[in-house]
Amino acid sequence: MMDDRYNPEKVESRWQEYWEKNHIFRASEDDSKKKYYLLEMFPYPSGKIHMGHVRNYTIGDVVARYKRMNGYNVLHPMGWDAFGMPAENAAIDNKTHPATWTYQNISTMKSQLKRMGFSYDWEREVATCKPDYYRWEQWLFIKMLEKDMVYRKESYVNWCEHCQTVLANEQVEDDSCWRCGEMVQQKKLFQWFFRITDYAEDLLIYCDKLPGWPEKVTLMQKNWIGKSTGSEISFKIETKSSKEEYIKVFTTRPDTLFGATFMCLAPEHPLVESLSKGTEQESAVAAFVDKISKQERSSSSIEKYEKEGVFVGAWCINPANGRRMPIYTANFALMEYGTGAVMSVPAHDQRDFDFAKKYNLDIVVVIQPKDRETLDPETMTAACPDSGVLVNSDKYSGMDNFEAMDKITSWLEKEGLGKKTISFRLRDWGISRQRYWGTPIPVIHCESCGVVPVSESDLPITLPEDAHLLDNGGSPLPTLDFFKKTVCPKCGRTDAKRDTDTMDTFVESSWYFVRYCSPHFSTAMFDKDAVKYWMPVDQYIGGVEHAILHLLYSRYFMRVLNTLGLIDFKEPFTNLLTQGMVLKETLKCPEHGYLFPEEAKISDGKASCTKCGKDVEIGRVIKMSKSKKNVIDPNDLLNKYGADITRLFCLFASPPEKGLEWNDDGVEGCYRFINRVWRLAATCIEMTKNSIEAINVDKNVDSNRKTFLPYSGPLSGLLDSDAKKLYAKAHQTIKKVTDDIEGSFHFNTAISAVMELVNAMYSIELNANSSDEIKSVALFCIEHIILLLSPIVPHFAEEVWELMGNKSGSITKQSWSSYREDALVTDELLVVVQINGKLRSKFSIDANSNDEVIKSMALADEIIQKHIEGKEIKKVIVVKKKLVNIVV
């Protein structure tokens, strides 16, 4: 006897235990089956899971279960992106160790994920903070070092003088240290860089070879890589000495060369110091450079700084026309882009124009756009970047500017003063972090030998766990002699020092999906055969916030492994789904500030604070975040509704790529739907059970089992019109659900389709007195409703499946429903009739009627007759079996 409603508490834990005990989701390589590697972005173990995780992993789990039912050998792993700064902060705040905090969080979150019923192969769990994981990252670092894929150079970090520590960009608030409020400075340090720019072109080209990725993501990556073609041009520096010196610039507009009137160098450009030395500008330049170096460089604060510069006290010569160009150093010139020097053409570049106006520099027009009055430097109020015809450009005057780009560049090339080149916005990847909770960089610094890699046999270099975090947030590693002091592996010097920096945590997440293929492999980074079988990932699912960095770094890492001959592919993720954020309105009390949803009482669109009773301002619907308190705790949902209802709502409320607006009433609706199905199943079970004795053996009854079988034959085998309609509807539903999942993961419409079928079943009477046909068709329907829903609400489906008498085991072993083409179409069709495009009438016809019949029926229609009376029919358009439009 069934309970009268679905009881998640009882049912869900039971099936979770069953799945675990029977290793239902264990994956292993099997050449006889098609593989499907389904991956969701692994979480940072920050404490407990939030709704974003719930949504992401629910989407993934449904796909995993769906693919299994479709016969795929599915790899669906989960793990932890376990290194990172929050652990350090928590450790300082709570006086614990980052490891303790991290492992505690992992354990909490793991039990939460298990409670959601996700079908992971937990035997493949990976935590990146474990030495058996990061040792292979260190190994790879050494391999990359051998191949010159990684190098050291000086680079700036955010530095807090008060705390004596490095700050990450997110720890800089308003140019100040988040911990103490001191102004943040820029400090130069030697740091490690991956040569990702070596792959810039390849990464770019393959953006167009990823048809399974959302276009917006590849577009963002393309913009991030930022390829621009142009020319490199050398400008001779005017000196008294005989030695010839040049400034190299990169420009995308060599056609404007004749209009270049001054030069701007990045403050860090080596020529800035050498050229100003000994001139009367020397001190002014030094002061300027010093000032810029103290400015914060994060993108958010850049726009606050006005464009400014200082004359360095030297000139260079424009190779095109011999003009003397003053050399400036300017804050907008970036050392990291191009050559760190800009030829400034104020007439045709807005930034240069502003600069020239400010410092009263010459403006020379060299491009005259067609259909525009003659440009005059005296009266121009803005630069003119448009294309046109060259003027004031010697023999190039009169030439179209696009043609001139090529012509001028090849002339320069002949003179040895320039060439065509390409520049990328993408920079090399700086991976050194002056942090504790990360992968130690496996190199040793020796005064005799320089930088020496740790020998492979000494790996892993484990992060010392008996370290105490410093209160100022700095890394304790440089203070730990037992870690830092070591022997040079090359010369044996005993005063060698270990690198005390750790790697950017994006490094771990750039290859974890490869490790999942053979997570316990202890003799190499991965088992080649396992990787060959599983990789690349067939479907990757995660937040769009990782559209650039994580995904680009992962693509880069696969190229590194490919170059090193470790793998034979380049792209890690064949298909990508970026799911939208989980949103909720904010609530703000004038007295208590932001409120959690449970701290406000909402009725009729008005809210009041439960603490003070004041009116609460209901704000915009925005991404759930702790700071705005517009959050829903998954634990509360699990306690109240269980996993399946939570999963169902996440999928039903909107398509995965869009935002999901959280709404408690919507969850309640899902709960109702599940119980509707539950009762329907109960009805079907009762109905057929009571029939056994009364019914004679016929085509619908299995005489051996003495029980009803679902009808699965052709539509034409049914006589009852209700049974026919329902049966067709069932097949249409199977098709719709399959298409919606297969094509676009649009679970919301798939669920709607099932709801329609359920509604259709409720609309006919089902009881012991129903006809055999109805009973048999109903049984078919309910069986497929459960199968179609099983990836979405797996516990519920297992329970009902068992109650329906399927003793053979888990529904996860069942095949996905298939539909009969011959059962999709009913013999009646609805035709709508329009007059001048406006809907006037509709009628049903036999499915086999031809256009002529439909047309005459339309014209004969009573309502239509009334409308066309006394009017001239100009034209009648018949759309096959669908519509008639009469033009009068």
Add this chain to the structure above:
RNA sequence: GCCGAAGUGGUGGAAUUGGUAGACACGCUAGACUUAGGAUCUAGUACCGCGAGGUGUGGAAGUUCAAGUCUUCUCUUCGGUACCA
């Protein structure tokens, strides 16, 4: 500034080789069953209008027998990026 996406009932959202706009759900209204119901079931629900009918997919124009869907312009919102030479 540049790039991209999206604007549809009271709400979340359906519908695009151009062919019934509003599936499904929430909310709301009425009714039934009940000692009671925030349980369940039935009916209704884009807007205006008593009605016939008219109007409706951010706004304006256009193509078409027919436009949420195609074209042009425009407004708003969201996301990415931002001194890239």
